[in-house]
Amino acid sequence: MNKYSDTLNLPKTTFPMRANLASRETSLVDRWEKENIYKKIQQHLTEHPRSSSFVLHDGPPYANGKIHIGHAVNKILKDIVIKSRLMNNQGVCYIPGWDCHGLPIEMQVEKKHGKVGKKLNASEFRERCHDFAEQQTQQQKQGFLRLGVIGNWEKPYKTKEFYIEANEILALKKLYEKGFIHHGLKPVYWSTGCESALAEAEIEYHDKTSFAIDVGYKAKNHEKIFNAFNTPFNTKPGFVGAIIWTTTPWTLPASRAIAINAELEYALVEGKKDGQTFFFFLAKELVSACEKRYEIALSVVATTLGKQLEGILCSHPFYERDIPVVLGEHVTTDSGTGCVHTAPAHGPEDFEVGRAYNLDPSCPVDEKGVFYKDVPLFGGMFVTKAETPIIEKLKQSNSLFACEKLTHSYPHCWRTKTPLIFRATTQWFIRLHGIVEDALKSLDNIDFFPLSGKERMKSMLNNRPDWCISRQRYWGVPIPFITHKQTHEMHPNILTILDTVAQEVREKGINAWFEKHLADLIGEEDAKNYEKCNDILDVWFDSGMTHFTLQREDEGLLFPADLYLEGSDQHRGWFQSALLTGTALNETPPYKSVLTHGFTVDQNGRKMSKSEGNIVEPEKICQTLGADILRLWIASSDYRQEMSVSDEIFKRVSDSYRRIRNTARYFLGNLYDFDAEKDLVPFSQQLSIDRWAIHQTKLLQQEIIAAYESYELHIICKKIQRFCSIEMGSFYLDILKDRLYTCQANSLARRSAQTTLYHLCHAMIRWLTPILFFTSEEIWQAIQKKSDAELLLQTWYEDLSFLPEEEKLNAVFWGEIQEVKKHVDKKLEDLRNQNKIGGSLDAQVTLYASPLLLKEFNLLGEELRFALITSYAKVKPINEAPEDLTEDLTGLKILAEACPYNRCERSWHRREDVGSHSKYPDLDSRSILNIYGKGEKRFFV
Structure with missing residues (x-):
């Protein structure tokens, strides 16, 4: 073969077989960053406008820590979309962003510099937070660049930028003008770890083991209960009243009522234990379950509807306090007794019932989750630490009917991972009535990928409570409201004040508000009667409002965006906060389509986490396999599901x-x-x-x-x-x-x-x-x-053509040849396994074909052998096939044999004419023609 190698057109390329991606990719990243490839593309698109543009609005990752595999999935998917749109002859806009405010950054700064008031004042603390967020964004930026992600990295958006913070204040102003902002006392999710209110999107559910207790509330007038059940008054001594069931014993100090359902059937039951007779009422449907839990035989004395029991007074189990029976639609028979202990300070349904019955909503628990010192019996105790003493007190008063440990799903803070409490506090809210209804209607005009995202979004929006947007922290965009000390009414010049504050924040940052003297804004006289709000805005408001805060600065970020792309958890997070704010401000969603991806899990289906020790770092993959392997894994996975790593x-x-x-x-x-x-x-x-x-x-x-x-x-x-x-x-x-x-x-x-x-x-x-x-x-x-x-x-390649259907050797014809070759290959593999041939050119085949196939195969003539990659390919009528030859395809039998002729040392074909030319004894005539003659003619293959 060697002596003919210089007569062959053998492949030559500097493109290596071994990719060596880990080292080769870094030089490309350096070049793209140096040349600012995104800016180069935008300049070209400005000079050569395309027919349409595509805006992908980036959901900001949090500026804290190295990028992880979830970041990689999200950013690479976005990058794939952007690059495919460029190929699709569209202009693109992709501005990467970061979420820069909030508790995790505060916690990192506290670790290094201490809490506010120790080594730093609040202004200095915010400056440290600002600097820390900047360090984190720079670190994450390098991680994203290494993945090959293009975007406006020269000018990304960061929610800590002064212009974004200023625009956010203007967005708040617009919401206030439209009447969506209100201030009031209401129970909200409260993180004792953050010492702040939380919104729905900041909550995650984990299992928690709690005390589940049944507590007796004695009736103040026994006879009234019996009258309500229209049954003779029983004068036997013992307990008469109601029993409640709760998994939050710490809320009992705030207990103000017992709620029952007006339309449920309640039973007055009699039972005996330790020589004492008990009469109490509970939902009839739950009598059997309570009988087992209390280990008391219960007999039903009489029944009545819940509405007949309204107004009965009971006594608090350990305080001198009247506890009325009230009606509430939230009461069900899913668990418990059908009698719900009601603490307006510690639950949204309780609060609404309390408002209807004018119950005291005051909260006995401070921002740290500790009972105020003046709370009898339990002052100074952390709420969960107080539960054991509360249970002991119930035992002493013979009010505890059952106590057990129960493991159940419970809301936790997504940042500190600590269990939450409901706590009634005065907060700022966005009134969602009307906004949610409009948002739900708009879902029909949004494309969801996958489609199931639409129903998920609906379920998240339905029955959503008002949005608590205020936080009691330091690092965030201020809520620059000024309210009257007594009436809590907004200052009459608040709109002008908000414009002034926004302008100063644009120039100096958020400290401009916190350091501003009230008198400088409203005058010395007014300052005596008004006070500044020192709360900050929820970080979901920061990110959810970026469709507004960026649009005002960057004309390329058109509203609405073509696509929002994030993880599936964002149906209750960024997708929703953006939808609600977009609907409130512009009466339209901020996006035309929504794409969601699943989370990464290991090979056993476990979620990636440091505690599990199953973290896969993108940086490590890039260093060992290369970013393109990571990109191919993401693209080839069905990202709509969990993605195994x-x-x-x-x-x-x-x-x-x-x-x-x-x-x-x-x-x-x-x-x-x-x-x-x-x-x-x-x-x-x-x-x-x-x-x-x-x-x-x-x-x-x-x-x-x-x-x-x-x-x-x-x-x-x-x-x-x-x-x-x-x-x-x-x-x-x-x-x-x-x-x-x-x-x-x-x-x-x-x-x-x-x-x-x-x-x-x-x-x-x-x-x-x-x-x-x-x-x-x-x-x-x-x-x-x-x-x-x-x-x-470049754009999709246009210099491709279709083969006309009317041609004899059309796409259908070549599809049939491809199918025949598969079956020929199987026959050749059998010969190879029998050591009768080496390569396919050591064989010859005979195709015994039906008249129709015979006619088709003959169209290729001598070139059929090139299509089958054999030295000979003969075609004969199927009726001439040997009797023992089975049909391989309908109308086709294949006979494969070792070719008996010598091999041409140049083409490797075994041909009858090898050696027929005395001057070239090891060549066939075709090779001689190609080397020394005019060259062979090919027509088909």
């Missing part, structure tokens, strides 16, 4: 990557001497199988473009894999080697093949660019010999 999974992804890379290397290796300007063969003049390959590529490109537009990335990866390994790899590209290597370099046969490879390569680069950005850039640099055109300024 493991070494084995990354190994499989690496194998898939190698198939794609090797296909690109095949293209490049056979294009080393191809100049498209002079060597490109028109489609109409190309060989038939080449035209078919281009036809198939165009079909596939249409499918890939459609999949990109519907965000079905895993489908794209499957199709590209199939293209590389099956459609092209094991059929067309395999067949092509003979023609590429053995035909004369400048022959039509070879240039036709190279033309196809050129088209395929250009098409595939564009398919891969959104996903395998680093590798595509590497391929692009290898194929672009003269032009320095930026890859991301």
Whole structure:
């Protein structure tokens, strides 16, 4: 073979088989950052406007800590979308952002500098928070750049920027003007760890073990209870009253009523224990369950509807306090007794019932979760620490009917991971009545990917309470309201004041408000009667309002955005806060479509966490495998579900990557001497199988473009894999080697093949660019010999053509040949396993075909053997087939045999004419013609 190697057109390329991504990618990142690739693209789009634009508004990650695998999933998905839209001939706008306010940053600063009032005053503390957030954003920015994510990194948005904080105050002003802001006492989720109110979106549920207790409330007038049940008064001594059930014993000091359901049937039951007779009422449906829990035999004396019991007075179990029986629709028979202990300070339903019955809503618990010192019996105790003493007190007063430990789902603070309490405090709220209804209607005009996101959003919006937007912390955008000390009415000049404050914050930052003297805003006289609000805004308000705060500064960020893309937990978080604020301010959603992705889990389905020790760091993957492997894993996973991460999974992804890379290397290796300007063969003049390959590529490109537009990335990866390994790899590209290597370099046969490879390569680069950005850039640099055109300024490849259906050798014909070759390959594999042949060119085949197939196969004539990659391929009528030959396909029997002739040392075909020319005893006539003659003619294959 060696003596003929210089007569063959063997592949040549500098594109290496080994990717070595970990080191090669970093040089590309440096170049892209140095050249500011996003700015370069935007300048080009300004000079050459495209027909439409696409805005992806970034949901800001929190500026705290290194990026993790969840960050990588989110940012890479966004990057894939942006790059696919560029390929789709659209202008793009993607401004990366960060959420920079809030408790986690405060906690980090406290660790280093101490709490406010010790080493730092509040203004200094905010400055340290600002600096810490900046450090974190710079660190995370480098992590995202390493992943190949493009965007306006030169000017990202950060919610700590003065202009955003100022615009947020103007947004608050607009909401106030529209009548959506109100101030009032209400129970809110309270984090004792944060010492602040929380919103619904800041809550997560974890299992908690609590005391579940049944507590007796004695009736002040026994006879009234019996009269309510229309039954004779029983004068026997003992307990008469109601029994409540609760899993929060610490709320009993705030107990003000017993709530029952007006339409439920209640039973007056009699029981005996320790020689004492008990009469109490509870929901009839729950009598049996209570009987087991109390270990008392209960008999039903009489029944009545709950509304007949309204107004009965009982006594608090350990305080001198009247406890009335009241009616509440929230009372059910799901658990407990049907009699609900009601503490207006510690629950939203309790508060509403309390308001209807004028019950005292005062809260006995301070911001740290400690009972105020003047609370009898339990003053100075932390709420959960007080539960054991409370239970002991109930035992002493013979009020405890049952006590057990219960593990149940319970709300926790998403930041400190501590259990929450409900605590009635005076807060600022957005009144959501009307806004929620409009938001729900707007969902029908939003595209959800996946569609299930729409129903999830609906369920989150339904029955949503008013949004508590105030927080009692230091690091955040202020709520610059000024209210009267006695009446709590807003200052009459508040709108002008808000404009003034916003302007000063734009110039100096949020300390401008906190350091501002009240008299400088409203005058000395008014300052005696008014006070400043020192609360800050909920961080969900910060991020949810970015559609407004950025739009005012950046014209490229059009409203509404085309897409919001975040994790599935954001249906109750950013998607919702943005929807509600967008609806309130603009009467329309801030986005046209919403895409959600699942969370990352390990191979056992466990959520990634430091405590589990199963964290996979993007930085480590980039250093070992390369960012493109991480990008391919994300794209090839069905991101709508949980996404599994493991070494084995990354190994499989690496194998898939190698198939794609090797296909690109095949293209490049056979294009080393191809100049498209002079060597490109028109489609109409190309060989038939080449035209078919281009036809198939165009079909596939249409499918890939459609999949990109519907965000079905895993489908794209499957199709590209199939293209590389099956459609092209094991059929067309395999067949092509003979023609590429053995035909004369400048022959039509070879240039036709190279033309196809050129088209395929250009098409595939564009398919891969959104996903395998680093590798595509590497391929692009290898194929672009003269032009320095930026890859991301290209669009989907347009120089592809369809094969006309009316041609005899159309796409259907080549599909049939491809199917025949699969069955021939199986026959050849059998011969190989029997050691009768080595490669496929050591064989010859005879196709015994039906008249129709016979006619089709004969269209290729002698070139059928090239399509089947055998030394000979004969076609005969099926009725001439040996009797023992079974049918492989309908109307086709295949006979494969070892070819008896000598092998040509150049083409490796075994041909009868090898050695027929005395001067070239080891060549067949075709090779002699290709080396020394005019070259062979090919027409089809």
